[in-house]
Amino acid sequence: MIRSALLPLTGFFFLVSSVFVLESSAAYPVSCVTRAADLMEDGMVVLCPADCTRWRVSVYGTGVYAAVSSICGAAIHRGILGLSGGSVKVQKLQGRQNYLSSYSNGIQSQALARWSSSFSLAKPAADPQELTSQTNTTAAKAAKKAVKPVKKPSVKKALTGENKECQMDIAMVIDSSQNIGQRRFNLQKSFVTKLISTLRVGVTGPHVGLIQASDTPHTEFYLMNYTQPKGLQFAIKELPYRGGNTNAGMNTNTGMNTTQVVCKDNGFFHYVIPSWFTSTKHVKPLSQRLCSVDAMLCSKTCFNSVNIGFLIDGSSSVGESNFQQVLNFLSAIVSNFDISDMASRIGAVQFTYDQRLEFGLSDHPSKDGVQNALKRIPYMSGGTATGQAISYTAENLFRRAGPGLNFLILVTDGQSYDDVRGPAIAAHKQGITIFTVGVAWAPMDDLRSMASEPKDSHTFFTREFSDLHEFIQPIVRNLCQDFNKAN
Numbered sequence: 001m002i003r004s005a006l007l008p009l010t011g012f013f014f015l016v017s018s019v020f021v022l023e024s025s026a027a028y029p030v031s032c033v034t035r036a037a038d039l040m041e042d043g044m045v046v047l048c049p050a051d052c053t054r055w056r057v058s059v060y061g062t063g064v065y066a067a068v069s070s071i072c073g074a075a076i077h078r079g080i081l082g083l084s085g086g087s088v089k090v091q092k093l094q095g096r097q098n099y100l101s102s103y104s105n106g107i108q109s110q111a112l113a114r115w116s117s118s119f120s121l122a123k124p125a126a127d128p129q130e131l132t133s134q135t136n137t138t139a140a141k142a143a144k145k146a147v148k149p150v151k152k153p154s155v156k157k158a159l160t161g162e163n164k165e166c167q168m169d170i171a172m173v174i175d176s177s178q179n180i181g182q183r184r185f186n187l188q189k190s191f192v193t194k195l196i197s198t199l200r201v202g203v204t205g206p207h208v209g210l211i212q213a214s215d216t217p218h219t220e221f222y223l224m225n226y227t228q229p230k231g232l233q234f235a236i237k238e239l240p241y242r243g244g245n246t247n248a249g250m251n252t253n254t255g256m257n258t259t260q261v262v263c264k265d266n267g268f269f270h271y272v273i274p275s276w277f278t279s280t281k282h283v284k285p286l287s288q289r290l291c292s293v294d295a296m297l298c299s300k301t302c303f304n305s306v307n308i309g310f311l312i313d314g315s316s317s318v319g320e321s322n323f324q325q326v327l328n329f330l331s332a333i334v335s336n337f338d339i340s341d342m343a344s345r346i347g348a349v350q351f352t353y354d355q356r357l358e359f360g361l362s363d364h365p366s367k368d369g370v371q372n373a374l375k376r377i378p379y380m381s382g383g384t385a386t387g388q389a390i391s392y393t394a395e396n397l398f399r400r401a402g403p404g405l406n407f408l409i410l411v412t413d414g415q416s417y418d419d420v421r422g423p424a425i426a427a428h429k430q431g432i433t434i435f436t437v438g439v440a441w442a443p444m445d446d447l448r449s450m451a452s453e454p455k456d457s458h459t460f461f462t463r464e465f466s467d468l469h470e471f472i473q474p475i476v477r478n479l480c481q482d483f484n485k486a487n
Contacts, residue, residue: 032070043090062101071090168290176212307346314352407482
């Protein structure tokens with residue numbers, strides 16, 4: 001992990017002539033995302049690592065760059081450095097307006113209306129000279145009296161970022177219309193600054209972007225523009241009040257501030273702060289909810305809060321072509337659910353006399369991932385031991401299922417060679433709701449003994465594999481009814 005921080009070098013000395021005292025040009029190593037604003041001294045020579053184009057570096061301006069820009073990204077954009085990295089001299093400049101965007105050397109710089117400080121870049125006059133243990137001892141002794149300790153360039157101490165418990169991308173929209181007014185706009189900025197401090201933004205997260213809304217929306221900064229709390233807080237401090245008409249769908253009554261948050265399931269939750277002047281005490285509870293996976297599922301439904309296992313008969317009586325129809329049937333069921341590591345999860349087991357875990361509940365956190373995994377399942381062929389398969393699935397697929405109700409959809413075409421009732425009862429006691437889908441010669445008694453109560457809504461049968469599609473919506477509907485009863 002690369003952090004935006006400067007590390008002091010130790011164990012190096014710089015030779016100077018015994019006649020002339022030369023100024024050292026010590027290159028300080030920086031990361032790809034270190035900004036010019038992080039440097040305390042003017043004229044510093046920094047050492048950029050290789051492959052900075054692999055990082056999402058933020059660069060503002062062309063030729064002259066805003067101080068919130070990545071130094072190494074700007075150096076590549078300017079053409080001073082290549083992909084291999086190297087040394088570059090940073091010259092601090094006054095702030096200005098209208099930083100221009102351009103594309104150069106694989107880096108897209110962004111436009112910026114104004115910033116409080118700037119910088120330009122140049123190649124160092126000469127490469128820094130380092131005295132190592134292999135340096136001539138006599139020469140070192142001769143120069144000993146003329147050598148002065150090199151003062152280490154100082155760097156602003158960065159606030160620590162990173163919050164491993166909050167790996168979120170958070171986009172904020174704040175109202176800066178004339179209904180808010182300058183005073184309440186400043187109170188709003190103060191609240192957001194405190195919220196940012198509590199969230200502790202970092203390189204790996206959380207990330208925060210911000211848009212102002214008045215007559216037209218205006219993007220102030222993107223999610224990856226700031227990876228340290230201090231820089232982000234300064235950017236919020238610099239936000240100008242825009243005025244204009246309200247066009248954000250927000251509540252702008254004088255007595256109430258409403259925070260509206262978009263949830264993972266595309267719903268919303270509203271967090272009401274009764275007074276602008278008591279907003280500080282709401283920072284911690286709001287940040288806790290923003291960082292909670294469960295809380296961001298604002299309205300839990302059967303589509304976004306279940307664990308579904310597919311138990312697929314791969315015996316010889318099914319056949320290759322019919323097996324593909326079963327996979328298509330299950331893929332169609334998948335299309336009804338919102339699948340992610342924060343929502344519903346799906347896994348699959350294939351069985352004959354043996355059992356094979358095709359993929360676990362956490363292996364594919366997307367709908368496309370699950371459907372592609374289903375398509376790739378190879379047909380096993382063999383006998384039929386459905387009871388053992390149920391026990392295997394309960395133990396290996398659902399044992400660590402995590403939050404959410406557990407559902408098992410079993411598809412089989414024939415008689416099992418072992419007991420199915422006992423394993424099914426054990427699975428029911430474990431909290432697994434079983435839907436059975438029988439085809440061709442599957443005995444109805446077995447299907448009903450394996451299915452959960454009420455049997456009629458959890459048991460399905462057809463003579464032909466081609467008719468499986470008729471069960472898609474009834475199974476999804478009955479699954480949702482089970483979910484709603486449980487919740």
